[in-house]
Amino acid sequence: MKHTLVPLLSLLLFTGVALAQDELMADSLQVDSVAALLPAPVTNVRAFDTDDDHGHSIMLEWELSADDGAGKESVLSYEVFRWTPYLMDSLGTNRGLRDSLKALADSTDDNSLESRIETVEAYLESGYDRLSAAYTAYPEGGEWRKVGGKASGETTITNAGAKEKESPDYIPDYTDLYYRVDAVTVDTDIRSKSNIVGPVQSSGQWFNGGRAVVLVSVLIFAFLVILFVWLAKRGSDLYVRPLAGIEAVDDAIGRATEMGKPILYVLGLGVASDIATIASFTILGRVAKRVAEYQTELLVPTADPIVMSVAQEVVKSAYMDAGRMDDYKEDSVHFVTQLQFAYVAAVNGQMLRQLPATNIYMGKFFAESLLLAETGALAGSIQIAGTDEIAQIPFFIVACDYTLIGEELYAASAYLGREAILLGSLKAQDYAKAAVIVLAFAGLLCANLGWSWFTDLFIVTN
């Protein structure tokens, strides 16, 4: 028995040792094969504050992995990681808690929740104050988080965070940030990490250098406007080309007076801050003054309450200037609705019921332009339109008798008033257009000669 036991035990021992050796060898082979699959990491990673922005943004550049488009050709993408303190998670959780408590307090009127909300708010505030220190504590108390990715072949990325502290994407300014870029293969577990780059800080700038060419152009143009207005004030004779649409306004008002029918003035769907609407207010003032002098009825349905208030003031002043304050009716300028097609229905109804002799459309128009203009044409009204919406200009051209195209809308107020200082600005516009034509030809020539420095002068970034 003893003789058989010893060889058996020896056999088992050898078998065990052999198996263990096999396993070790397999592990070692696996490590070797993974190492063989690992792509070369990206090199020369640089991180810096993004130019010409409001801060909270970092730009990264790197040199491609040796296995991106060459070598093993195994790199499919790059993933960018930023070291993020756990405090960001804690703030996010507490923001969620605060919002839930607020929702609960709103729906139940439970006043006891107020103190809990205040506690959470106080924690959040102190947390935001500690955030910068938490980032500076790198590498303690945080982990790497993916913040972006790029396809292979790309060498830059902008990690633009949110500026609101409440946002989970918030990146604090003037805080030490650390980044790394991973070269990733088709198996996302097989990747190579770059060197860690940092600390880098983001900050906002006081001048957007990418818009310098715009600033120069605006300054030159403003100078031209002021110069020609000054010349006009001194009595220089400035000739401006007549516009048929504007000259037709007087005839159209006369026609309405003769027919004893109202004039419909539509300011469009723009808001009071739109330049087209501001130009339209000026034209409305001129039209209202003539209407008051001829004692014709004026209808101004509006789609925006602020536009309505301003238009009421404009028409009232025009009647006052004409010395016909008694004829002024506050309801002549009225609000209809802010909904586009409901507004169309109301104005079309007015057109078909009251059959105005003249319809004037000046301002910002969208899909309602043709619906209005065609109904006006069916009602037999003389129609004058003007808009700066390129897509709507053809509709007005086919459906109206006169159309002011684009900039003519802005020029209309100057034409109607024939005031020297307003005509001065038109002259400045003409010179600016001439300058644009000259620069366009120069750009064409330089581009064909390969002189990119000239066309680069006009590139506006950001």
Add this chain to the structure above:
Amino acid sequence: MRRQLPLALVFVFGLFMVFQFFVPHESSEWVYEYLLDWILIIGIFAVALGIWSLFHVSIARIRARKEGWQYSYVSIGGLFAMILFGFTARTGDSWGLYFFFAAALLLAIGAIMQTMLSGVSGKQRSISMAATAFFTVLAVAIAVLDDSWRFYFYTTEGQESFMFRHFFDHVMIPILSTMFALLAFFIASAAYRAFRARNLLATLLLISAMIVMLRFFPYFPFGLGVYAAKTSSWLMNVPNLAAQRAIVIGIGLGMVSTSIKVVLGIERGYMGKG
């Protein structure tokens, strides 16, 4: 002063808006966003003026018995019903006395309108005032006693409520879509007028339009469809785009020029002073 102060404000804020376009710093953005918030606030107050204007014009139309005056009742009823639905929502599964409340409130508003329409004195006015008082008290009583629904003034529950969504999705949207659908017919009639070959330019327009329209015609023989598509693309991308860009450049200059005039106080038409 009445005229100088607004002009000074326009100058200061106009200049700031130009300034902030070139200053990306957070402080500049903060002031910009703060000013935009003020536009919202002013807009909210202006909505009240708008509602008052609509109400006033509708009452005037009913009083004057102008053509279609009956529809003014519908627009005022719709206006107040949607305001009510937007600020109320049920709290449980049942609506309780909600519909009685809505009816009482709308009748109270109708009675107020009748009071406004029925002159300074007279029997009709007394009846209207009594009806106003009765329906108002009834509506308030239901609102106080019935807890199956409630008002939501500070949250958006009202806008998600069944009544608000139901009326908006199943009444407003189909009506608005109908208006939009009319555009197809108006385009046809406008195109018919525009494409008449009256002179050389109109004939060129007609030919160009035909080519652009035929781009999508699937049954061209001899591979002519390819030429139609290429010619159409050329028309859209070369002469059409060139003309559009010219207009856009003009619009841009016109906008800047108008803005400068407004900021400098040269253009004052928006203030009611030409």
